[in-house]
Amino acid sequence: MHIVFFDHPAYLEYLSIPKFTxxxxxxxxxxxxxxxxxxxxxxxxxxxxxxxxxxxxxxLDQYLVFPTQIRKRLKLQPADxxxxxADQAQGPWVPLLARRPHVIHCHDFMxxxxxxxxxxxxxxxxxxxxxxxxxxxxxxxxxxxxxxSEKTRKDLELxxxxxxxxxxxxxxxxxxxxxxxDTVAARSELGEKIGLDIGQGYxxxxxxxxxxxxxxxxxxxxxxxxxxxxxxxxxxLIGSALSPDSMEAVKQSKYKxxxxxxxGLDDKFVHLAYAGATVFLFPSLAEGFGWPIxxxxxxxxxxxxxxxxxxxEVAGNAGFxxxxxxxxxxxxxEKWAVETAVTLEKIIQMSDNERDIAISAGLTNALRFDxxxxxxxxxxxxxxxxxxxK
Numbered sequence: 316m317h318i319v320f321f322d323h324p325a326y327l328e329y330l331s332i333p334k335f336t337x338x339x340x341x342x343x344x345x346x347x348x349x350x351x352x353x354x355x356x357x358x359x360x361x362x363x364x365x366x367x368x369x370x371x372x373x374x375l376d377q378y379l380v381f382p383t384q385i386r387k388r389l390k391l392q393p394a395d396x397x398x399x400x401a402d403q404a405q406g407p408w409v410p411l412l413a414r415r416p417h418v419i420h421c422h423d424f425m426x427x428x429x430x431x432x433x434x435x436x437x438x439x440x441x442x443x444x445x446x447x448x449x450x451x452x453x454x455x456x457x458x459x460x461x462x463x464s465e466k467t468r469k470d471l472e473l474x475x476x477x478x479x480x481x482x483x484x485x486x487x488x489x490x491x492x493x494x495x496x497d498t499v500a501a502r503s504e505l506g507e508k509i510g511l512d513i514g515q516g517y518x519x520x521x522x523x524x525x526x527x528x529x530x531x532x533x534x535x536x537x538x539x540x541x542x543x544x545x546x547x548x549x550x551x552l553i554g555s556a557l558s559p560d561s562m563e564a565v566k567q568s569k570y571k572x573x574x575x576x577x578x579g580l581d582d583k584f585v586h587l588a589y590a591g592a593t594v595f596l597f598p599s600l601a602e603g604f605g606w607p608i609x610x611x612x613x614x615x616x617x618x619x620x621x622x623x624x625x626x627x628e629v630a631g632n633a634g635f636x637x638x639x640x641x642x643x644x645x646x647x648x649e650k651w652a653v654e655t656a657v658t659l660e661k662i663i664q665m666s667d668n669e670r671d672i673a674i675s676a677g678l679t680n681a682l683r684f685d686x687x688x689x690x691x692x693x694x695x696x697x698x699x700x701x702x703x704x705k
Contacts, residue, residue, distance in 0.1 A: 316533075316701060317393065321400045321408060324355040326373060329561065335420070336401040338488070342690035343372065343628050344695075355381040356607045378449075385411050395533075396699045403460075403471075406453025413456045416704040418481070418697060421462045423603025425469040425527060428452060433447075435642050436600060437526045459700045461693060463487050463604040464625035486629075487604050488686025492586050493613040495678065501591035508584055509577055516593035519616075519658075521585060522560040527601040532640040534564045534574065535600065535648065535704050538658035541570045549573040553588055554582055589614035594662055597626070598640060598655065605629040609684045611675030617662060617670070633673070633680040635662050650655045 322336040340350050358380045359372040364420040385408060398417040400409065404426075407418065416492035430439045430447035439447065447675060451474070459481035468484045499514075506513045518537060522528035530552065537550045550570075555578050559566065567573050580588070594609040608629040611618050620626045622636030630636070637655045641647040665673070 316343075316394075316397060316697065317350075317395070318348055318397045318399055318697065319345055319351045319353055319392065321398070321405050322354040323354050323405070324373070324377065325400065326357055326360060326369075330341075332404075332476060334421075335487075337691070338686070339399065339401065339420075339690075342686075343694065346690070346694055348694075353385065358416055373400035381510050382408065382574055385683050389415075395701060395705065397556045399697070400454075404450055406450040406455075406457075408451040410559035413458070417457060418459045418461060418700055419454055419457045420465050421454075421460055421603075423463075423467055423473050423601070424474060425601050425603070427474060428470075434601075441443055442564050459487055459696075459697055461560075464628050466628060467603050478567055481696065481700060483692075485692045485696070486560075487606060487609075487611055488685050488689030489606075489613055489681065489684045490582065491686065492683075493589065493610045494586075495613075495615040496586065496590035498615070499589055500586045505584060505587040505591055508580075508587075511549065511575065513549065513551075513591065515548065516549050517591070518594055518596055519551050519553070519588055519592035520605045521553045521562045521610075522597075523554045523586070523601075524561070525573075527599055528554075529560045529600050529640055530554075530558070531564055532600075532652070533596050534561060534568065535623075535640075536655050536659065537574065537598065538568050539652040540572060540648075540659050541573075543653075543656055544660050544663070547573065547574060548663075551588060551592075552576045553585060554578060561573055566657045584598040585610075586614055589616045589660070592616050594659065596659075597621070597636060599626060603624060608634065609681050615674050615678060617673055618677065619659060619662060624689050629684075631680040631683070633676040636675075637649060 320336055322341055323332050329650050340352060355377045357376060359375040360369055363372055385620045394626055396702060398415055400419045403419055403421045406641055411703045426432050427447055429437045430444045455475055458469055458479055462481050462484045464472055465484055468482060472482060502513050520533045522531060522538060550573060557576055565574050588613045595618045597607055597618060599621055602625055605626050608618055608620055612633060618630060619635040621639050623639055636650060637658055647648050
């Protein structure tokens with residue numbers, strides 16, 4: 316089978332989708348298939364250094380220049396080539412290939428819901444709504460889809476104007492780096508890397524400033540927990556620099572000296588962070604899948620996350636579930652932080668035996684996300700789509 320994968324342009328500086336594309340490419344190569352990766356390259360983008368102007372020039376490269384390149388390349392591709400879109404956000408390119416064998420991978424539809432006014436935490440601008448409409452008008456012409464969670468698949472099928480020919484779900488496969496590791500050794504190695512004494516443990520969050528990652532809620536939760544606990548474990552936030560509202564929350568915190576932000580850590584040290592954490596905090600407002608939940612559990616870490624799909628899908632019966640942080644009013648947010656802090660304290664104060672049982676449950680749960688199983692399932696779907704097109 317010859318597969319052409321579509322990826323996001325490198326200049327967008329996305330991280331997750333290119334990694335996902337790379338996983339698919341390498342996996343299909345190992346399975347004996349030939350592959351190509353098509354993605355936009357800078358043309359108009361070269362003519363300005365202004366970030367605002369580059370954004371619009373980048374759109375010209377993606378949706379004016381690249382489609383012309385696709386049409387030319389298509390003439391050289393055999394009829395039995397399978398075209399794979401790594402992300403439904405590549406929807407504007409789908410109509411060019413709607414009559415050729417194709418598969419569209421779907422990760423989440425949060426931006427689509429925001430554009431429809433369904434997410435008060437993330438209202439979309441007029442231009443944002445038009446952009447999401449462009450994406451929708453593209454991928455809705457597709458016929459074959461693979462979603463990363465049942466939540467994403469349900470969202471997809473509600474959004475599509477008609478039932479697709481193929482709508483399958485395959486959970487993401489975990490990087491094999493994430494596995495059990497000695498807690499003491501993990502804290503020692505990570506502490507040396509970041510310059511902190513974390514030998515007694517710490518609370519951990521991994522994620523960026525996207526609205527749904529709820530970094531502000533993590534800081535609110537930490538403050539509430541410190542106010543009721545006799546312990547003084549630090550909070551490590553791994554990801555990009557804090558957003559202005561999160562930075563202000565840290566400045567106002569009585570415990571700000573114990574809140575630390577680290578960016579640029581490679582997968583090795585993220586793994587160590589999971590393995591050494593007392594509890595991994597993941598109170599996301601929404602997700603497409605929720606990679607960090609599975610990564611933390613596979614590393615032998617306890618996970619506290621939001622009791623809504625898809626977080627519950629990934630956590631299974633091994634996570635500690637808490638309510639979703641309310642959007643407003645402030646009194647409800649404060650109540651959420653206090654109540655969630657009580658749950659966190661109970662997790663931290665568990666006996667060694669209780670903790671061992673919970674960690675074991677997490678390790679067992681993480682086995683569901685085997686990368687080889689995921690690639691086998693994906694390959695099977697690819698094959699069926701291509702055979703049906705003949």
